[in-house]
Amino acid sequence: MKHRLLTKIGAAVAAVATMFAVAPGAAIAADSDSGSTLRVAGGTNYDTFNPFNATMASTTDVLTLVYDSLVENAAKDNSDAPGLAKSWKVSDDKLTWTYTMQSGAEWSDGEPITADDALWTYESIMKNPDLQTAFGSNVESIASVKAPDKNTFEITMKEPQAQNPGNVWILPKHVWEKQNAAKYANDKDVVGSGPFTLKSYDKNSGVELVKNQKFWRGADKVGFDRILFIPYKNTDASVQALKNGEIDYVSGLTAAQFNSLKNDPNITTYAANNRRYYSMAINPGAKDINGKDMGDGNAVLHDKKVRQAIVMAIDNKTLIEKAFGGYGQEATGEVPAVYPLYHWDASESDLTLAYNPDKAKQLLDEAGLKMGSDGYRTDKEGKPLELRLLVGAEYPNWVQMATYIKPWLKEVGLNVKVITESYSQVSDASSVAKYDMYFTGWGIGADPDWQMSINRCSSRPNADGSGQLSESNWCDPEFDKLYDQQHVEMDQTKRSEILKKMQQMIYDAAVNDVITYQQALVAYRKDKVTGWVAQPTDGGIYTQQNGYWGYMGAKPVASASGSSASASGVSPAVWAGIGIVIVVVIVGGVFFAKKKHANADDEE
Amino acid sequence: MSETIPASGAVPAPPADAMSADERAAEERDARGGAAGWGKYILTKAGGALCSLVMVIVLGFFAFRILPGDPAKSITSGRQVTPAQLEAIRHQYGLDQPLIVQFWKYLTDMLHGDLGTSYVYHEPVTRLIGERVGPTILLTGSAALLSLLIGLWLGQRAAWRRNTTFDRVHTGIALIFWSVPTFWFGLLLIFLFSGTLHLLPSGGMMTAGTSYAGLALVVDVVRHLVLPVISMTAVSYAQYLVIMRSSLLEEMNGDYLTVARAKGLKEDDVRRRHAVPNALLPTITMIFMTLGGLIGGAVTVETVFSWPGLGYLTYQALSAPDFPVLQGTFVVFSGIVIIMNFLAEIVYRIIDPRLRK
Numbered sequence: 035m036k037h038r039l040l041t042k043i044g045a046a047v048a049a050v051a052t053m054f055a056v057a058p059g060a061a062i063a064a065d066s067d068s069g070s071t072l073r074v075a076g077g078t079n080y081d082t083f084n085p086f087n088a089t090m091a092s093t094t095d096v097l098t099l100v101y102d103s104l105v106e107n108a109a110k111d112n113s114d115a116p117g118l119a120k121s122w123k124v125s126d127d128k129l130t131w132t133y134t135m136q137s138g139a140e141w142s143d144g145e146p147i148t149a150d151d152a153l154w155t156y157e158s159i160m161k162n163p164d165l166q167t168a169f170g171s172n173v174e175s176i177a178s179v180k181a182p183d184k185n186t187f188e189i190t191m192k193e194p195q196a197q198n199p200g201n202v203w204i205l206p207k208h209v210w211e212k213q214n215a216a217k218y219a220n221d222k223d224v225v226g227s228g229p230f231t232l233k234s235y236d237k238n239s240g241v242e243l244v245k246n247q248k249f250w251r252g253a254d255k256v257g258f259d260r261i262l263f264i265p266y267k268n269t270d271a272s273v274q275a276l277k278n279g280e281i282d283y284v285s286g287l288t289a290a291q292f293n294s295l296k297n298d299p300n301i302t303t304y305a306a307n308n309r310r311y312y313s314m315a316i317n318p319g320a321k322d323i324n325g326k327d328m329g330d331g332n333a334v335l336h337d338k339k340v341r342q343a344i345v346m347a348i349d350n351k352t353l354i355e356k357a358f359g360g361y362g363q364e365a366t367g368e369v370p371a372v373y374p375l376y377h378w379d380a381s382e383s384d385l386t387l388a389y390n391p392d393k394a395k396q397l398l399d400e401a402g403l404k405m406g407s408d409g410y411r412t413d414k415e416g417k418p419l420e421l422r423l424l425v426g427a428e429y430p431n432w433v434q435m436a437t438y439i440k441p442w443l444k445e446v447g448l449n450v451k452v453i454t455e456s457y458s459q460v461s462d463a464s465s466v467a468k469y470d471m472y473f474t475g476w477g478i479g480a481d482p483d484w485q486m487s488i489n490r491c492s493s494r495p496n497a498d499g500s501g502q503l504s505e506s507n508w509c510d511p512e513f514d515k516l517y518d519q520q521h522v523e524m525d526q527t528k529r530s531e532i533l534k535k536m537q538q539m540i541y542d543a544a545v546n547d548v549i550t551y552q553q554a555l556v557a558y559r560k561d562k563v564t565g566w567v568a569q570p571t572d573g574g575i576y577t578q579q580n581g582y583w584g585y586m587g588a589k590p591v592a593s594a595s596g597s598s599a600s601a602s603g604v605s606p607a608v609w610a611g612i613g614i615v616i617v618v619v620i621v622g623g624v625f626f627a628k629k630k631h632a633n634a635d636d637e638e
Numbered sequence: 639m640s641e642t643i644p645a646s647g648a649v650p651a652p653p654a655d656a657m658s659a660d661e662r663a664a665e666e667r668d669a670r671g672g673a674a675g676w677g678k679y680i681l682t683k684a685g686g687a688l689c690s691l692v693m694v695i696v697l698g699f700f701a702f703r704i705l706p707g708d709p710a711k712s713i714t715s716g717r718q719v720t721p722a723q724l725e726a727i728r729h730q731y732g733l734d735q736p737l738i739v740q741f742w743k744y745l746t747d748m749l750h751g752d753l754g755t756s757y758v759y760h761e762p763v764t765r766l767i768g769e770r771v772g773p774t775i776l777l778t779g780s781a782a783l784l785s786l787l788i789g790l791w792l793g794q795r796a797a798w799r800r801n802t803t804f805d806r807v808h809t810g811i812a813l814i815f816w817s818v819p820t821f822w823f824g825l826l827l828i829f830l831f832s833g834t835l836h837l838l839p840s841g842g843m844m845t846a847g848t849s850y851a852g853l854a855l856v857v858d859v860v861r862h863l864v865l866p867v868i869s870m871t872a873v874s875y876a877q878y879l880v881i882m883r884s885s886l887l888e889e890m891n892g893d894y895l896t897v898a899r900a901k902g903l904k905e906d907d908v909r910r911r912h913a914v915p916n917a918l919l920p921t922i923t924m925i926f927m928t929l930g931g932l933i934g935g936a937v938t939v940e941t942v943f944s945w946p947g948l949g950y951l952t953y954q955a956l957s958a959p960d961f962p963v964l965q966g967t968f969v970v971f972s973g974i975v976i977i978m979n980f981l982a983e984i985v986y987r988i989i990d991p992r993l994r995k
Contacts, residue, residue, distance in 0.1 A: 071847060078944060079954055081713075082760045089714055090758075163726050167714075170723040217760075237769060238946045239846040264846040267944040270825050274833035275840040458707030458957070465711075501721050 069259030070590040072563055074577075075272035075284040076240055076263025083221045083232060085203050086158075086165040091578070094168075096241055096263065097203065099582045100226035104133050104152060104187070104200030107480040107580035109569045112373050114198050118147060118227065118250075119187070128194035128522060129177075133187045139250035141206045142224075142231045147250070149181035154207035156189070164216040169202050171484070194522040196529055197481045229256040229586040240264045257565055257589025273557075276301060282562045283588075285577055287555040288430075289359025295557045305361050306568065306575040308554040309372050312362075312431070312475040314348070314423075314439070314547045316341045320467030320507035322497045329467025329507070332421055334413050339401040341544035344471070345387040346394040347446045348439055354550045357434040362550035367537025369482050370551040372574050375530050376482045378537040387544060394446045403447070411447040420449045424464070424472035426457030432473040435549070465499040467507050474546075476505075480580045483521060486536055490514050506545040513539050554578070565589040679987065687980040694972040698965045699744050705959045709733065709757050712958050731757055744965065753969070754962030758955070763966035766951060771933065773843055774947040777940070778932040780863060781870035786928075788871065789878025790921065796879065797886035797917075798909050809879065816876035824869040824942035831865060838865055841944035866943040870936055881924055886917040919990055926982035930975035 077092035085097050105122065108115035119133035139147040156179040159165050159172075166173075176199060177192045189199050206225045210218070224232040227250060230243035241263040245256050264281055266272040272284045273291050277298060287295075295301050317331030318341065334340050354362040363371055366385065367378035382388075403411040403419065413419045421443075425436045436452045443450045450471075463469050478485055487493060491509035493502045513536060520532040540546055554575050558566075567587035568574040576584035710727040728734045732743065747754060753763035792812065796805040815823075832840035839845065844858050889895070890913065898908045937949035948967060955963035 073846065078946070078950070079758070081758050084760070087760060164730070166723055166726060170726070171720045174720055174722075238773065238843045239848075240842075242847060260847070262847040264842060265944050265946070266841055267941045267950060271828050271841045271942060271944060274825075274828045277833040278836050278840055280832070280840055456706065458705070458712060458959075461711070462706050462708070503719075503721075 070257075071260040071262060072258040072283065072585075072588055072590075073262045073264055073281045075266045075269075075275065075281045078265040078267050080235065080241070082219065083224070083235060084216075084218055085168060085205060085220070086215060087167045089168060095578055096232065096243070098228070098579070099230040099243060099261070099585055100224055100228045100232050101203035101205065102227045103203055105198050107569070109567050109571055109579075109581065109583035111375065111570050112480045112580055113375060117200070118152070118204050119200060122198070122200065124524060128524060129191050131189045131191070131199060133189075133200055135185045135187065136250055137185065139227065140248045141208075142226055142246045142248050143206075143209075144248060145206065145208055145225075146184075147204070147206075147227055148184040149187040150184065151207045152187040152204050153179055153181040154211065155202060155205045158210075158215060159202065162216070172199065172202050175199075195483075196521060196523050197483045201481075229582050230261055238265075251586075256586055258585075261585060276557060276559065279559065279562075283556065283558040283577075285554060285556040287557060289361055289555065292361070292555040292557065293359070300559055300561050301557050302560040303555070303557045304576070306554040306556060307363055307370070307372050307570075307573045308552060308575055309370050309479075309580075310475060310477045311365060311368055311370055311548050311551050312473065313365075313368075313549055314435075314471055315464070315469070315474050315506050316344060316471050316545055316547065317467060317469055318506070318508050318543065318545045320504075321494060321509065323492075323494045323501060324497075326497065328495075328497055329469070331467055331507075332413075332419070332470045334401070334403060334419060335421075335470060337401045338544060339397045340403065342387055343394040343397040343401070343446060344443065344448065345544045345547045346390045346397070347442050347448070348547065348549075349389040349442065350549050351389070353435055353438060356438060357431045358550060358552055361553040361555055363553065365548040365550050367534070367541055368476070368478065368485060368546070368548055369533070369537060370478055372551070372570050373478065373480065373482070374570070375526070376533045378534040378541075380538070380541075384538065385541075387541065387547075391442070391446055398446060398448070405447050409444070409447065410449040418449075420451050421470040423450050423452050424460045424469050425452060425454045426460045426473065427454045428457050429473070431552075435473065462499075465495065465503075475552075482533055486517055486520070486533065489536075489540060490517055506540070508540070508543055508545040510539065510543065560591070562591055563588050564591050680984065683980055683983050687976050690976050691973060694976070695745070695748065695969055698968040698972070699741050702959060702961055702964045702968070703737070705956070707957075707959055709958050709961065713757060748969070753966035756955075756963050757960045758958055758963070763962050766963065767948065767966060767970060770946060770948045770951055773945060774933060774949070776859075777863065777866055777870070777945055777947060778936060781867045781874065781936075781939075782928050782932060784867060785871040785875035786878055786925065789875040790882045792875075793879040793882025794886050794909060794914050794917070797883040797890065798913075800883075800887060800890075805883075809883065812876035812879045815872040816874075818873055820869060820873050820936075820938045821942055823872060824866070824939060827865045827869055828942070838862075841942075843946055862943075866939050866945055869942070870939050878921065878924065881920050882917065885920045886913055889913045889916050892916070919986070922986065922989065923982055926978050926985070930978035933974050934971045 077090075079090060080093045080096070081090045082088050083093060083097065085101060088094055088097055102117045104117050104119035106115050106117035107113070116136070118136055118139065120136045122131055122133045124131055133149075133152070135147065135149050135152070141147055156173060156176070159169050160176060160179070175192050175195060177190045179190070180188050182188065191199065204227070206227075209225045221232065221235040223234075226232070226246065229246055229249050229251070231246045233242045233244045235241050239262075243261040243263075245253060245259050247253050249256060264275075266275065266281075266284075269284065269286055269288065269291060272281060273287070273295065275281045276284050276295070277300075279300075292303055292305070295303050317329065317335055318338075319327070319331055319333070319336040320329045322328045350364065354360060354364065366380040369376045369378065371377045371379075378384075398411060402414045404416065405411050406418075411419055423436055423439065425432050427433065433454060436454070440450045440452055460469075460472055464472055464474070476485065485505070488503050488505040489508060491511065491514055494504045494507070494509060495501045516532050516536050516539070520529050520536070523529040523532060541548075556576060565587050566576040567583040568576055569579040569581060569583055576588075709731065710724050710733065714724065714727070725734070732740055735743075744754070751764070753767075755762055756766055759766060789812075792808045796808050799805055828840045831838045839862050841862075843862050844850070844855070845862075848858070850858050892913070895908055895912055898912045899905075903911075934949060934952075936947070937953045939945065940947040940950040941953070948971075951963065952967045952971075954960075955967070
């Protein structure tokens with residue numbers, strides 16, 4: 035009986051071993067007949083591919099490759115560039131934008147792309163509240179839209195604005211008008227205008243995109259025939275998959291993962307300048323929309339000098355080095371350096387709050403916070419002073435930053451209590467201003483108007499945290515005046531100047547100490563893919579762009595195209611050999627074990 | 639194994655023979671009417687299970703409302719949203735209704751088998767769960783089966799030869815694996831078998847972008863299954879080993895074993911046919927507890943190996959918080975645990991005649 039059992043085990047083991055031996059060969063056969071494929075380590079969570087409802091970054095990264103707006107952001111510098119509209123002009127009263135559509139452009143199913151499609155898309159969002167999840171804020175200030183002819187589309191604004199309103203993905207009317215637009219899943223054989231179309235989505239195997247043969251910029255400009263977003267739930271595994279040749283591109287690496295891939299001969303690592311800033315917000319004494327005090331921020335922070343002292347006590351360079359592994363750009367204002375049009379390129383003398391602990395102590399003395407015998411300052415009434423720093427536990431960089439900032443502030447005499455909790459708790463607390471300091475971060479869009487708008491006095495929330503959203507619970511009427519000016523300033527140079535001035539005001543107010551523009555760490559198989567187009571071209575990101583330039587430009591390495599044999603690098607014969615060895619070893623082991631057991635039984 | 643056991647008052651029937659033994663025992667010991675006793679027993683237990691289920695349904699709604707975070711805000715976080723948009727989203731989800739109204743809707747929907755619609759995926763929760771049940775059971779089921787077989791087999795061997803090298807080595811190894819963090823062990827396997835040896839895929843349930851069918855698909859899935867199952871099995875078989883070992887040790891000095899040996903049975907047969915069946919009872923409880931937990935998935939293993947399972951769905955839902963998904967999975971998981979416990983009580987009574995006295 036035992037013998038039979040062991041034989042069965044042996045057979046099962048042999049079957050498993052054969053799987054090792056057979057499958058890689060099968061994979062090669064399946065891959066080679068579908069042209070060149072770029073395999074990307076993708077997310078596992080996609081909310082919906084319905085562009086009206088999609089909000090997750092994982093989803094919008096995919097949809098960006100499928101749809102165009104009237105106006106795109108150039109790869110070179112993120113400036114406005116022709117999309118489905120080849121040109122546009124603004125009326126003298128600055129209220130009406132007139133777009134001229136690209137001539138001869140077609141959807142991926144061969145239907146022409148016309149102003150009617152734009153009209154349908156804008157009107158649908160404006161009229162139906164169920165379609166406003168993704169683009170509601172883009173159409174908020176639009177009064178009306180019309181399409182006088184097939185090639186012309188007009189948007190009339192409620193009031194003038196400098197930001198181009200042509201930034202909504204245009205959808206094919208002939209597909210969508212037949213559907214219930216709010217419920218349509220849009221995850222199979224999608225009709226689009228971008229370089230790729232969404233062929234299928236499966237929760238197990240991910241997203242499959244195929245080249246759009248009708249791409250209006252020219253299908254020959256698209257490098258790969260197919261892109262797969264393969265679901266990976268953690269980057270440690272996707273790093274191994276990259277080494278294993280299962281995937282060709284992985285993003286979102288930690289500094290440690292990134293460094294570990296640097297020496298792999300098949301892999302190129304790339305630290306890209308990104309459009310995200312990380313900062314520490316300081317509560318300046320929040321007030322709600324009605325001007326009443328809200329939250330529980332410490333009163334000493336109402337004094338600008340104290341806030342400035344805190345900023346000066348923090349050494350951003352060291353934080354970038356230690357908490358970000360050196361992969362971050364030094365920051366000035368809130369708009370990252372990847373947006374040269376709006377980034378505040380401050381000179382050293384502008385940066386008055388640069389690291390300077392001595393000056394910080396002096397400012398705290400001036401503010402009347404006296405040093406106690408225990409090495410900590412008291413508040414103005416001489417009572418002990420403790421400042422809370424809220425840290426979102428999900429962000430290892432932040433947790434690490436706190437371990438540096440606490441002793442630095444102690445050095446200037448400020449007692450900091452670090453409170454590490456879930457980010458949603460921090461977020462809840464910050465929206466009702468129940469914090470002294472907390473770490474935060476924002477991804478910044480190509481136009482900084484919205485980011486600046488949430489610093490206005492009118493953006494302050496209701497007392498319970500509902501209503502408007504305020505970035506730093508700060509309010510300065512002078513800032514609001516500048517906001518209104520840039521909002522309608524059509525001259526790019528003048529508008530840029532105003533926006534830089536506004537960032538300087540936030541900096542001087544010391545309510546949001548921007549610490550770094552963190553770099554995006556990516557790695558790819560240099561034996562499989564090349565030709566990435568960065569945004570901005572000089573040192574910018576390959577993916578998660580404002581546009582599809584990176585994925586469009588990526589192309590297979592000539593020698594590796596059409597076959598993934600190099601991924602495993604082992605011939606089927608070798609696999610069969612390995613399989614046989616495993617079988618022999620295991621079967622042998624089983625017999626040996628059996629013999630030994632029999633002996634043992636005899637002894638007892 | 640199917641031979642009948644020699645009649646002996648001291649030897650309770652093994653599970654293989656359970657039903658007939660049960661009938662015999664019922665006739666002999668409960669002459670006043672076993673059916674009535676059974677009916678009362680089942681009713682009591684079913685009543686208890688039902689009470690638990692109601693508690694779970696109520697708790698499922700209120701417990702998750704304590705979580706910090708505003709679903710509307712976190713779903714749109716990092717994006718440009720107007721207060722009007724946020725209001726529209728809250729209205730869409732029914733979050734602008736009073737809590738008691740939301741609760742009533744939750745209750746009535748649940749009676750219709752509707753667990754609500756996910757905030758994040760815009761899909762019915764029943765469908766989300768349905769899609770992931772298969773992969774989840776495949777992973778947790780294979781791992782549970784394997785660890786059960788390995789654990790029980792090694793456990794009885796170890797007990798039978800207590801304090802030998804075999805016992806010490808296997809108990810030691812099992813306990814070491816038991817103490818190893820799953821996350822770390824899984825990554826180690828990926829590092830070894832995918833990153834270095836290039837033998838097995840690093841994650842997922844099937845190779846993306848392929849259209850395998852039939853045997854090729856099975857092979858592909860099994861290849862993806864190997865590493866996650868090994869890591870789950872390695873860290874969990876120790877519990878069966880230890881339980882089996884200790885319960886067998888308790889039987890080791892039973893007189894009936896001496897009798898069996900005196901009949902000239904081989905040592906292996908004494909162990910397998912006489913000692914082990916009696917030592918199985920605590921293990922049965924353990925098995926049912928495991929069965930109940932299977933559907934909940936294994937968050938860490940699913941995360942490490944990017945397995946499309948229910949554990950990860952639940953974990954992700956916490957961060958939104960995606961109330962319908964949390965409620966739905968909580969009720970379904972708890973419901974299954976309750977049902978399994980109920981079944982365990984019944985099976986236990988069937989296989990252990992002492993409980994029927």
